[in-house]
Amino acid sequence: MTDFSTIDITEAKKLLSQKKITATELTEFFIKQIEEKKGLNCFITKTFDIALKMAKESDEKIQKGSNLGILEGIPIGMKDLFCTDGVKTTAGSKMLENFVPFYESTVSQNLWKNGAIMLGKTNMDEFAMGSANTTSFFGNVLNPIRSDNQKDLVPGGSSGGSAAAVASGQCFAATGSDTGGSIRQPASFCGLVGLKPTYGRCSRFGMVAFASSLDQAGPITKTVSDSALMLQSMCSYDDKDSTSSKKLIPNFSDYKKFDLKGKKIGLPNEYIIEGLNEEIKKKFDQCINIFKDYGAELIDITLPHTNYALPTYYIIAPAEASANLARYDGVRYGLRENSENLDDLYQTTRASGFGDEVKRRLIIGTYVLSAGYYDAYYLKALKVRQLISNDFKNAFKKCDLILTPTTPNVAFPIGEKQNDPLEMYLNDVLTVPASLAGLPAISVSAGNNNTNLPIGMQIIGRPFEEISVLAAGSVIELSKV
């Protein structure tokens, strides 16, 4: 059997159209990979029968050569928070262990319409709350990349199963969702490309909600070119999502024609934080030079409220979560712990169905919204969010793109940062600000550190300017050192 794990979607599309391979062959290859690599725990639910059926349909379409989708015949992984009609959707939680939706999320629907093939539902932090994929009810995901000291590393989170599956060649690409860094951080830890589009680009309909003003779907891929293809297939205006954007959807692959020459790239000094890993800093400096070589102009900018982004996020996201996750009441769907008393039924169901991190955030969220504390915490955080957003608006008057490292550190061993929640939260310190401002941001691997662990660089762009973000990302990709 040919090894398809070394090629990307862009190449596979070529081979499919030349009829050198079939979608069924591709699907059978990845099914075998998933079986062989099940020790990494990337998938919660495998959907091989569905995959083979979809592959057959794609092959028939390719034979006829008509109505071909952008991803016709391309097998992918679907993060287990996108509702899939008739296929279990757990969001990594015991609460939804047996939940089978009877409708399809818009993002997954768009992907199937575009010919993508579903291999299975990927593992994730419970309700997308985590940065290491260690909060999943279905167990840790292992990073397929090992450092020279051979310890098992986290893949990052919350889209950890998606990232580990792509990095280990179990699928061409996978969907992710990003609330504070859940696409970019795992992409960075696994040496991949992770794109969080502008808030509103992808519909949130059918995506299990965490924090609705922040949640945004996006792709995790091996290459920037694949990222553009995946995003193209995922986004659409959707009247089932009240914050779905009606802005024109461009051809994202046009990033290849985007010239960075003369473009201004901002370097925010606030992102060179205390505790930023030395090798990451070094790689960041190398990237600055790469952009200079491309004829871009590098300028210093300031985003003065950056330090406050993480605490702001840890008020707003839990507050929204506490409202969104109120739906898990043991009555309409999900787990139920029976009781004679309705209130007791709610309380014991939620105590038993949610894991520790989710409970912690729901309690924090409930507290900051409760009478007497609302103004001091929640309202204050909303105001600081405005200041953070203004920082970006001001910066983008002076520059076209912003370059930063994606994470303060590389992937860490499983079991680390488990005792203090705050230590885990710090993983997202460089990704959260763009989330709060709803901006498009990509993480692209810029090469490895001296123990062979990948380092990701982040490019942040103006709203709806994914093309320039992809273009800058491809520069990093091409010059990977």
Added chain:
Amino acid sequence: MSIDNSIVRKVGKLAKIKIKESEENKLLDELNNILGWVDELKKVDTEGVEPMLSVFNESMNMREDKSDSKFSNNLITKNSPEKKAGFFVVPKVVE
């Protein structure tokens, strides 16, 4: 602002999450840590700043106020732990 056990119990009730006595102190410490950290925000001058509820600034679509559900009661109650004749079943709440 630091909180005590009674607030943890009260918020647990509001969040409808039963907190075991054995978990209470650990949770209290974690919450105080997190709240102590988010207290950083008090340092920010937000005088005259409008709260930002959403980054979305396009007008939202209004739809006609009419039912368009294509889902049957049976489908909607399909995932319910307890159902009867197309209804969700809960413990008796009135005497």
